[in-house]
Amino acid sequence: MTRTVLLAIDTSTEYCSVALLCSDDSPGAQSGAPSRIWGRHDRTGAVSSARVLPAVRELFDEAGLALAECSAIAFGAGPGSFTGLRTATGVAQGLAFALGVPVVPVSTLLACAESARMRDAASTRVLAALDARMDEVYWADYAWDAGEGEWKTLSRPALAAPAAVVVPSEPFALAGNAAAQFGERLPAAAAASVVDHDAVPHAVPLAYAALRAYRGGRTVSADQAAPEYVRDKVAQTTAERLAARAVRAGESAP
Known part of the structure; x- marks a missing residue:
């Protein structure tokens, strides 16, 4: 049987979200539909970096698969938390380098x-x-x-x-x-x-989107994987914070 094993990682929010998708790609498979998917979605706050690799290990153990069987690594490229985007990018790059597989960046x-x-x-x-x-x-x-x-x-x-x-x-x-x-x-x-309100960045929908991208050849090498920040600064100046506060106060005034 020909199959695709795709690992998806998203840490763009306060959640550490990881999914493992296994798809039957053999000629007789119905439209190459994914056969199984496993996931973890844990609220970790600012410490997703400590949770992501244990979560990956748990999913492979649960699926009865070896990491070496992985076909591609997908990650939530952003926009989102700057630290979280760097975490997902770094983990995806490291695993992809080690396994010699492509990376699939997916917009959050x-x-x-x-x-x-x-x-x-x-x-x-x-x-x-x-x-x-x-x-x-x-x-x-x-x-x-x-x-x-x-x-x-x-x-x-x-x-x-x-x-x-x-x-x-x-x-x-x-x-x-x-x-x-x-x-x-x-x-x-x-x-x-x-x-x-609940349609937020999550590794399971990210994995399905990434599978289509992988099949369509929309991948990059590990060294080309990069976050999509969209914003180029992480904090407002004091003047900007005061101006925004004044606008909110004016809008809430009777």
């Missing part, structure tokens, strides 16, 4: 869209929006192409104020935690036909 926002569609098959137009801290939002706009069996990126991952996120002109699902964080300050939340 695409993983949100994949999660929304997994949870509701009708979610084929998805605006993914995550709290980026500093009073901003990471967002991207995706449409599922049923003919191609893949997402099309309509708006690439970007950083914006909540009110500046572009609202699609057709029915869409809003995926991610930005709606819960910003409420009415995010116009997309009111415009969405569905708001899925």
Whole structure:
């Protein structure tokens, strides 16, 4: 039997999320559909780096597979926590170098869209929006192409104020935690036909998206794997913090 064994890692949030997907790719397999998937999704805060490798070991033991059988390593490339993105990138690179396998970078926002569609098959137009801290939002706009069996990126991952996120002109699902964080300050939340707060970065939907990318040859060598930060600074100046506080106070005033 020909099979693909794909390991997916995401530490872009306060969760250490790891999934192991085993797919039957033999000629008689139905559309190469994944046969089994195992996962761990643990809230670890800032110490995901200490949890990720034990979680990987647990999944391979649970699946009865050897690490040497791994075909590719996927990781949540971002946007997200700077430290978390570096953790996932470093672990993916290290394992890929050791095993001599390719790496599959997957946008965390695409993983949100994949999660929304997994949870509701009708979610084929998805605006993914995550709290980026500093009073901003990471967002991207995706449409599922049923003919191609893949997402099309309509708006690439970007950083914006909540009110500046572009609202699609057709029915869409809003995926991610930005709606819960910003409420009415995010116009997309009111415009969405569905708001899925739980469609957040997670290794299981990331693994499914990565499997399609792997089959399509959209991989990189370990030395080319890199985070997708989107933002180029990690903290506001004192003046920026005070200005943002004044704006929030003005918006909440009667």
